[in-house]
Amino acid sequence: MSERPASGAKVLKEVGGFEIIAKVGQGAMGAVFQARQKSLDRIVALKVLPPHIAKDRNFIERFVREARASAKLTHPNIVAGIDVGQDPGTGLWYFAMEYVDGPTCKQLLQQQGRLSEDQALKIARDIAGALECAHQNGMVHRDVKPDNILLNKSGTAKLADLGLARHQDDDAHLTQSGQALGTPFYMAPEQVRGEIDHLDTRADLYALGATLFHLVTGQPPYQGETSAVIMAKHLTDPVPMANRVCPDVSSGTSKLILKLMQKDQAQRLQTPRELIEQIDRLLKLPAAARGLTTGPRIPVKGAATTAPREAVRPRAEQPPALQPAAGHKALLYAGVGAGIVLLLGIAVLLLFSSGQPPKTAKVAPQPVPVAEPPVPPATEAQPVVAKESPVPEPPKESPLERRWREARAFAEAQPTAFDEILKRYQSLVPASAGTPLEAEIQVEMADVERKWAAAAKEALEALEKRIAEAVANGDYDAAL
Structure with missing residues (x-):
């Protein structure tokens, strides 16, 4: 360790009644230390604002705001605020908070690549509980991300860093209107548009x-x-399905994410409580059984595949109701017997009566040849049916042509979804090699890439302009 950090360690041996033990992290607004609160003899996390940043009143206000927001929200899934102030001896601003003895979700992702679905859902449920507490207190966090989610040794997730949190009734003087605040990877479309007052x-x-x-x-x-x-x-591209990126993710969890990330606020889940209920439904099922729906429709979908069939079966057994009652069965059998006797009597009269009936009996064979003519018509009717066989012929469109048509239809319906359009076009490249469609697909891909680059350049220029305006106005909080 260099001498410079050593001298720093000497300066920060104690701040505001907290004894420094070790440095555990470094954030945009200062270093975080493991410390001991001397008055209560307990371990805490101590965030200290660097002197050069503390010169800016905006940063001090944001720093104090984070501490006060943490103090207002008492919840097992929120990192609790303990104390905030300025050390009289060093002049340093500090914020003491609950010490969480575990990694952040960002660190877990760096170590493991990705988390199991069950673990991820449990973490999301914990944070939804924290957001419900904030929601009930009229607060919006505005910077939910893996780096702000800490896990203790028991696996409980806690939401930290309320530096961007704001009460919905507060004046927006601390954040310039029209500036996007948050982290780009996880930022809602309305945040991207800078609609600070409508978050x-x-x-x-x-x-x-x-x-x-x-x-x-x-x-x-x-x-x-x-x-x-x-x-x-975030503004233009379709929401990707998680189970298409990682097939191990269940369709139920994928659809839940899709619901949470709708561009239109009105199309999302409306409260954290709704999210908790959805996650609870998912966690009751093994991953393999988590279907396409996560809401109350889950039982309905199950019923659609089994219950209706069971309901129809009793109706199929109803024909016995059409059978005559026991009291009428004797009459029915008597009637049938009488009919049979009558028919036999007529047959006997025709066969054995004297006179010309025998000649009539000879004529009877003639209906046999008469019955033969219907056979040829039946044979002649078959060629007519054979002439209609061309119906199964329609597959004139090859599978490649069909996929290409569908990809172009998507591009027309979602012209700014450049990433998804390119993915669909690129998936056709191997199959189109050596076909007339190969050149057409390549031309369309080049056109999409050109439009995408132009849109990205325009968005970047707009962002840089807004940042420059914020810096020019001395609003460094908004510029960040």
Whole structure:
């Protein structure tokens, strides 16, 4: 260790009644230390604001705001705030909070690549509980992401870093209107558009959906070379299905993420409580049994495949009701017997009566040849049916042509979903090799890439302009 950190360690031996033990992290707004609160003899996490940043009043206000927000929200899934202030001896601003003895979800992803579906769902449920607490207190976190979710040794997830949290009734003077705040990988479309005054708990649910996608697949839902490209995808690209990125993810969890990440706030789950109920339904089932729906329709879908069939069977057994009652059976059998006797009597009269009936009996064979003519018509009717056989001929469109037509139809319906359009076009390249469609597909792909680059450039220029305006106005909080 260099001498410079050593001298720093000497300066930070104690701050505001907290004895420094070790440095455990470094964030955008200062270092985080493991410390001991001397008055209560307990271990805490102590965030200290660097002197050069503390010169900016905006950062101090944001720093204090985080501490106060944590103090207002008392919940087992929220990192509890303990104390905030300025050390009289060093002049350093500090914020003491609950010490969580475990990694962040970001660190877990770095170690494992992705989490099991069950673990990810349990973490999402814990954070949904934290968001429900914030929602009940009229607060929006605005920066839900893997790096702000900590796990203790028992596996309980806790939401941290309320630095961007804001009460929905607060004035937006601390954040310039029209500026996007949050982390691009998990930012809701309304945050991307800078609609700070219109953010509510649904923006946090979107971010949690994007976080859940990352946990179960090992990658964020949208990726790009710049923040501008990623943010543009949140605005325009279709929500990717997690089970297409990682087949091990159940369709139920994939659809839940899809619901959380709808572009339109009104199409998402509306409260964290709804999300908790959905996750509870999923966790009651093994992953293999988690179907396409996660809401109350799950029982209905099951009934559609089994219950109706069972309901129809009793009706199929109803014909016995058409049978005559026991009292009428004797009359029925007597009637049938009388009919048979009558028919036999007529037959006897025809066969054995004198006179010309025998000649009539000879005529009887003539109906036999008469019955033969119907046979040829039956044979002649078959060629007519054979002439209609061309019906199964329609498969004129090859599978490749059909897929190409469907891909172009999608491109027309979603012209700004560049990433998904390219994926669909690229999937056709191997099959189109050496066919007339090969050149056409390549031309269309080049056109999509050109449009995508132009849109990304436009979005980046707009973002840089907004950042420059924020810096020019001295609003560094918004510029971040």
